[in-house]
Amino acid sequence: MDIQNYKGVMVLGEQKDGHIRPVTFELLNRGRDLADKLGVELSCSILGNEIEDLTEIIYRGADKVFHVAGPALAGFLPGPYARALVRLVQEERPEIFIAAATTTGRTVMPLVAAGLKTGLTADCTLLDIDDKEKILLQTRPAIGGNIMATIKTPFTRPQMATVRPRSARPAHRDESRTGLISVKNYGDSPVSAVERFLAYVPDATQEVSIEDADIIVAGGKGLKTRDGFKLVEELARLLGAGVGASRDVVDLGWASYPHQIGLSGKTVSPKLYIAVGISGKVQHLAGMQTSETIVAINRDPEAQIFQVADFGIVGDAFEVLPELMGALKNAPGRRLREGSEDNAL
Amino acid sequence: MRIAVLIKQVPGTDNVKMDPETGVMIRTNKGNIINPLDENALEEALRIKRSREDVQVLAVSMGPESAMKAIKEAVAMGADGGVLLSGRAFAGSDTIATARALAAAISKLGDVNLVLCGERATDGETGQTGPMIAATLGIPVQTYVQRLEVADDAVKVERVVEGGFEQVKVQLPALITVVKGINEPGFPTLTGKVRARDAVVPVWGADDLGLSPEELGLKGSPTRVVKIFSPKLSRSTLLHRQDNTGRAVNELLKFLADRDIV
Ligand SMILES: Cc1cc2nc3c(=O)[nH]c(=O)nc-3n(C[C@H](O)[C@H](O)[C@H](O)COP(=O)(O)OP(=O)(O)OC[C@H]3O[C@@H](n4cnc5c(N)ncnc54)[C@H](O)[C@@H]3O)c2cc1C
Ligand SMILES: Nc1ncnc2c1ncn2[C@@H]1O[C@H](COP(=O)(O)O)[C@@H](O)[C@H]1O
Numbered sequence: 001m002d003i004q005n006y007k008g009v010m011v012l013g014e015q016k017d018g019h020i021r022p023v024t025f026e027l028l029n030r031g032r033d034l035a036d037k038l039g040v041e042l043s044c045s046i047l048g049n050e051i052e053d054l055t056e057i058i059y060r061g062a063d064k065v066f067h068v069a070g071p072a073l074a075g076f077l078p079g080p081y082a083r084a085l086v087r088l089v090q091e092e093r094p095e096i097f098i099a100a101a102t103t104t105g106r107t108v109m110p111l112v113a114a115g116l117k118t119g120l121t122a123d124c125t126l127l128d129i130d131d132k133e134k135i136l137l138q139t140r141p142a143i144g145g146n147i148m149a150t151i152k153t154p155f156t157r158p159q160m161a162t163v164r165p166r167s168a169r170p171a172h173r174d175e176s177r178t179g180l181i182s183v184k185n186y187g188d189s190p191v192s193a194v195e196r197f198l199a200y201v202p203d204a205t206q207e208v209s210i211e212d213a214d215i216i217v218a219g220g221k222g223l224k225t226r227d228g229f230k231l232v233e234e235l236a237r238l239l240g241a242g243v244g245a246s247r248d249v250v251d252l253g254w255a256s257y258p259h260q261i262g263l264s265g266k267t268v269s270p271k272l273y274i275a276v277g278i279s280g281k282v283q284h285l286a287g288m289q290t291s292e293t294i295v296a297i298n299r300d301p302e303a304q305i306f307q308v309a310d311f312g313i314v315g316d317a318f319e320v321l322p323e324l325m326g327a328l329k330n331a332p333g334r335r336l337r338e339g340s341e342d343n344a345l
Numbered sequence: 346m347r348i349a350v351l352i353k354q355v356p357g358t359d360n361v362k363m364d365p366e367t368g369v370m371i372r373t374n375k376g377n378i379i380n381p382l383d384e385n386a387l388e389e390a391l392r393i394k395r396s397r398e399d400v401q402v403l404a405v406s407m408g409p410e411s412a413m414k415a416i417k418e419a420v421a422m423g424a425d426g427g428v429l430l431s432g433r434a435f436a437g438s439d440t441i442a443t444a445r446a447l448a449a450a451i452s453k454l455g456d457v458n459l460v461l462c463g464e465r466a467t468d469g470e471t472g473q474t475g476p477m478i479a480a481t482l483g484i485p486v487q488t489y490v491q492r493l494e495v496a497d498d499a500v501k502v503e504r505v506v507e508g509g510f511e512q513v514k515v516q517l518p519a520l521i522t523v524v525k526g527i528n529e530p531g532f533p534t535l536t537g538k539v540r541a542r543d544a545v546v547p548v549w550g551a552d553d554l555g556l557s558p559e560e561l562g563l564k565g566s567p568t569r570v571v572k573i574f575s576p577k578l579s580r581s582t583l584l585h586r587q588d589n590t591g592r593a594v595n596e597l598l599k600f601l602a603d604r605d606i607v
Contacts, residue, residue, distance in 0.1 A: 310580050
């Protein structure tokens with residue numbers, strides 16, 4: 001592999017039902033930064049049948065957009081997506097190719113990396129360029145966030161990584177930017193006979209998806225009962241937040257598995273994580289300690305959760321939460337969720 | 346039907362160290378466990394075995410000699426047997442090299458219809474190995490699976506994605522990675538423990554897999570760990586005690602407003 005033949009930074013955009021997913025703009029921000037440091041072009045690949053408003057990707061920092069279209073690419077299927085991306089990368093030869101560490105990115109990127117026989121670093125929180133070698137430095141938390149590891153891909157191209165959602169701000173929008181949009185029609189790639197998409201079933205309890213939420217309100221066994229846990233759901237609704245849970249809560253059936261945060265659940269890093277009645281065992285911390293701001297409410301002043309919290313209230317959740325919700329409802333000008341009954345304030 | 350379950354032996358969560366020089370994980374034999382999500386993968390295989398006549402479940406692991414314990418444990422829980430990939434050539438492998446070795450082992454076992462993995466391991470936490478094995482074998486993959494229905498030639502799955510679930514059907518042979526919600530892992534049985542004690546588990550090296558040392562270990566790995574450091578989690582906690590004056594909540598709201606959050 002002659003690595004000199006690879007130039008430019010490519011990010012993998014995501015769409016759902018033809019709409020660009022916001023995580024794309026976070027990647028564009030990262031990608032622009034890397035491309036500027038290298039003095040190269042930034043491109044964005046996005047797969048799907050019909051996608052609205054591809055110029056938005058240009059406004060957000062891309063120099064080129066590759067819209068890979070084809071009937072097999074309407075919904076996410078790992079095989080057809082990976083085959084299209086391998087072909088695109090072989091045609092365009094970016095030196096760096098990054099995607100979001102979403103369920104899509106974390107599934108398709110390993111297939112692409114294996115197909116191209118190059119390296120892949122999962123779930124990075126920091127990307128940078130080595131000044132001397134001009135190569136990508138990929139930094140990720142390891143072992144439950146207890147250490148950070150910096151990894152590079154010296155001999156093969158592209159250098160590939162998935163990036164943890166919400167670890168960067170969305171790219172600034174600039175309507176004066178111009179760029180090239182090209183459609184790659186890999187129409188000859190047939191609808192796969194071995195993989196068939198049947199249905200997407202939205203989860204009513206994840207009305208605000210945990211992965212996309214700016215705020216997560218998470219509850220633990222300290223809420224005592226299923227009814228007690230409803231207080232957490234109520235506060236989440238008021239803040240337009242996603243609902244998280246400790247493993248014990250999921251095991252008790254107060255919340256379903258997709259809400260579990262931690263070592264054997266999801267890893268999240270929202271702007272604000274509010275932990276209520278959660279003790280903060282290492283396995284739980286592993287899934288949330290990189291959140292931007294952490295607030296903990298716990299009766300026990302010695303609870304471990306306070307060690308990672310920015311703000312803690314030592315007290316009974318059944319007193320603190322109603323008081324907090326009361327104060328939020330009465331506070332004028334607070335940014336409450338659109339459509340909530342209190343929005344008129 | 347033959348099901349291969351990939352189990353990784355990982356350090357119990359409280360005892361992992363990294364060599365700051367090489368960035369390689371230092372493992373001690375004490376306190377190692379089967380990666381928790383791999384127990385779910387194993388349980389799913391055993392569930393399928395209980396529901397059909399013709400199922401053979403094999404546990405496959407790559408790791409030091411001590412990983413034999415993980416395979417024996419899988420047999421004690423109900424697996425029919427297994428194989429361990431071990432030897433100096435494998436040491437230092439990244440996910441690509443690991444996937445190459447495990448894929449070769451699955452090919453060598455022959456006639457594997459279904460490969461089950463955990464969604465991710467608690468030490469590497471990449472979740473990459475499974476899909477990379479599927480790509481190497483050229484079989485379809487589904488990830489984040491919380492429900493699985495297997496028929497003779499296909500499997501229907503429900504995967505957990507952002508905001509909901511996807512239902513997908515893939516043809517066998519296929520590789521599936523599972524999440525914790527899929528089942529409740531069982532325990533070793535007494536007869537299982539006896540079988541495990543007597544079980545002969547082959548150990549395969551690079552030669553047995555027909556792989557050259559260049560394709561494995563550090564040489565076969567495109568990535569390099571260049572630095573290990575402690576994250577700066579410099580959180581200085583403001584702690585307030587709840588009383589009946591409403592002060593703690595007010596301070597919280599002020600704090601959040603200062604940070605421009607709520
Ligand atoms: C291999 C493995 C994987 C695991 N994976 C995960 C994982 O992914 N996610 C996870 O969360 N856990 C995981 N765990 C479990 C973890 O170790 C803890 O058992 C779990 O997180 C504890 O949940 P909890 O904080 O809700 O309950 P507890 O530890 O019981 O804590 C309850 C807390 O509530 C407080 N409290 C009680 N009453 C009140 C009240 N009225 N008001 C306010 N506070 C109150 C108590 O002081 C206490 O701190 C895992 C464990 C293992 C071994
Ligand atoms: N050394 C290994 N031996 C057996 N299975 C493995 C090994 N490494 C990874 N796996 C499988 O791949 C899954 C994901 O691991 P990882 O990519 O390390 O997060 C695990 O849950 C295992 O099922």
